[in-house]
Amino acid sequence: MSEKLELISFKLCPFVQRAVIILNYKNVDFDVTYIDLSDPPDWFNTLSPLGKVPVLKVGDEVLFESSVIQEYLDEITPPCLMPSDPLVKAKNRAWIAFGGEMMMYVPQMMQAKTEEAFEEAKAGLIDKLSRLEVVHSAGTYFNGDDFALIDAAYAPLLMRLEIFEKLCGVSFLDSLPKIKRWADTLLAMPCVKESVVDELPQLYAGALQRTDGYLASLAF
Ligand SMILES: N[C@@H](CCC(=O)N[C@@H](CS)C(=O)NCC(=O)O)C(=O)O
Secondary structure (H helix, E strand, O other), rough: OOOOOOEEEEEOOOHHHHHHHHHHOOOOOOEEEEOOOOOHHHHHHHOOOOOOOOEEEEEOEEEEEHHHHHHHHHHOOOOOOOOOHHHHHHHHHHHHHHHHHOOOOHHHHHHOOOOHHHHHHHHHHHHHHHHHHOOOOOOOOOOOOOHHHHHHHHHHHHHHHHHHHHOOOOOOOOHHHHHHHHHHHHHHHHHHOOOOOOHHHHHHHHHHEEEEEEEEHHHH
């Protein structure tokens, strides 16, 4: 790899974190440029094809979509973190996409104004996580003994659930023993811990306070 990689990020973004975990895990040197998504600079609007983060700058080229960025990073740096069996690999891709869709429950739960709306969003999330519980290997990682791209893809969601548990005293994983053990393992890994800014819990606390929904009422 000739040029240093640069990720364009937003401090709260779980999708950027997917790529950072891969780069950390592989000890790849990279730059991160943070932007304010509520007031993005002009250069970002020109650079980002969909106006979203993450964007990965590779020389004069840019990549977008976190799952695509993850796979690109995996392909250009050893060791390979995708399963070699084509069928397992394809299934992992499908569950990674499912995890991306599940991320919408984070803002949905934060923005819920009433207990009913929050419980509805939480039930939707737990229903989705239950489907993942069924296909999880029950090993250390999703596929078994080896850390893979799919583990990096889910760690950001699991980290946000832990932040809400700590800030608001709600629990999400009580009925999901495999996911609970998986979350504990992933969130203890240095590549995951170091994939966010230190003040992430405080940033979420501030965002909750500004949103002033039901979750915020549990925290403050
Ligand atoms: N499917 C995209 C989702 C990326 C995404 O939604 N990023 C958010 C920040 S966490 C964003 O840039 N939102 C700005 C917008 O939608 O205008 C991916 O996986 O990269």
